[in-house]
Amino acid sequence: MDFVRGQKAKLQDLTPSRQIEVAVNVAPAAGQTIDLSCFGLDANGKLSDDRYFVFYNQKSSPCGGLAAAGPQGGSQEVFRIDLARLPATIKRMVFIATLDGTGTMATLGVSHLKICAGGQTCASYTFSGSDFKEEKAVMIAEIYHKDVWRFAANGQGFNGGLSALVAHFGGQEIGPDATPKPVQPPPLPPAPAPRPSAPPTPAPPPPKVNLGKVSLDKRGSSVPVDLKKSGGVQPIHINLNWDQPQAKRGFLSSLVSSSESVDLDLGCMFRLSTGEKGVIQPLGGNFGARNASPFIHLDKDDRSGAASDGENMYVFRPDLIDLVVVFAMIYAGAANFSTVNGRLTIRDDSGSEVLIPLNSPDPGKPFCAVATIKREGGAIRITKEERYYTGHPDCDRDFGFGFRWVAGGKD
Secondary structure, three states: OEEOOOOEEEHHHHOOOOEEEEEEEOOOOOOOOEEEEEEEEOOOOOOOOHHHEEEOOEOEOOOOOEEEOOOEOOEOEEEEEEOOOOOOOOOEEEEEEEEOOOOOHHHOOOEEEEEEEOOEEEEEEEEOHHHOOOOOEEEEEEEEEEOEEEEEEEEEEEOOOHHHHHHHOOOEEEEOOEOOOOOOOOOOOOOOOOOOOOOOOOOOOOOEEEOOEEEOOOOOOEEEEEOEEOOEEOOEEEEEEOOOOOOOOOHHHHHHOOOOOOEEEEEEEEEEOOOOEEEEEOOOOEOEOOOOOOOEEEOOOOOOOOOOOOEEEEEOOHHHEEEEEEEEEEEEOOOOHHHOOOEEEEEEOOOOEEEEEOOOOOOOOOEEEEEEEEEEOOEEEEEEEEEEEOOHHHHHHHHOOOOOOOOOOOO
16 A cells, blocks of 8 residues: 555554564665664653663664664665554554754655565655755654554654654753753742642653764764863773674584684874874784773784773873874784674763774785774864774874885784
């Protein structure tokens, strides 16, 4: 069944199944990036439980009745819904597309949302930029409960982006650049009386949606992080972690398989605002310094993969940096990054956290420039690079440090 903007229908007329998929494919203009999400709302149309906001940093509701399964079958995102598992408090699920960056929805190409069950398409809704003007977001469609579950093709534009939508639905964003307003204490009770009435119960604060824990999944995506907290400079912590391949079982496999653990090295090429530059890495034993220039320190070389916290590097004076290129390299135990599930996490002391997964490995190259950290006034900007090279010199040429490289090893 093909829907037009504003059309509604009972879900049971489309499919008897209570397990459905909502497949969304949005066609942005060149250079634009679209984020897709779903808000699970209560009977008042509010996000009373932020765990039912499914987006790039929260892929599933706690009950498992609402989940984002990722790209499938030519669709950019597939949301899986099990109506039987949803709590009675969830009465409405709104499917949202938001622009990440500049531009408006007026430039969208032909886009689709489909309702599927049992591998068959039950309903489809087509929309494009001609339906919109200066909006930054679109409420594409919704599944809502009004005596029975129903489907509506909304096609409604929204002027704000994702943060504005969170606020529109009654949530509160907490991120690197957003500080939640303190909740006012309840009023004092009235003076004692023979039968004093209980003080009124203050309204609960809106749920806090933590957009401050950001996952940079796409190359070129970035996030700013404020350097100054509580009157001082905020140091940052860079962690590299990975998985060891599962050992093969059985007597014969123990005779032919290698027991060598994967050894990944964390390091960086840096340039300070003074012009000083250098390399921090286990290779050659260049672990940096905590209390002297460059104020960048690598804590250890985890050769066995036995350390649960991987390898850690600290930038104690990010206010002094001009550019840091954080890299990971395979020293032993694997041919490339496709088998190790590498991921980089950058944190500060205030709880901001940036996750950078290595999700597009090059099978022929064992060296990866994972991220750049650049100074921008009173903040730094962290950008996902995930560029793969055969070694240090190729990476150096791309970022323009101009080092002279010689072969090295570990003691």
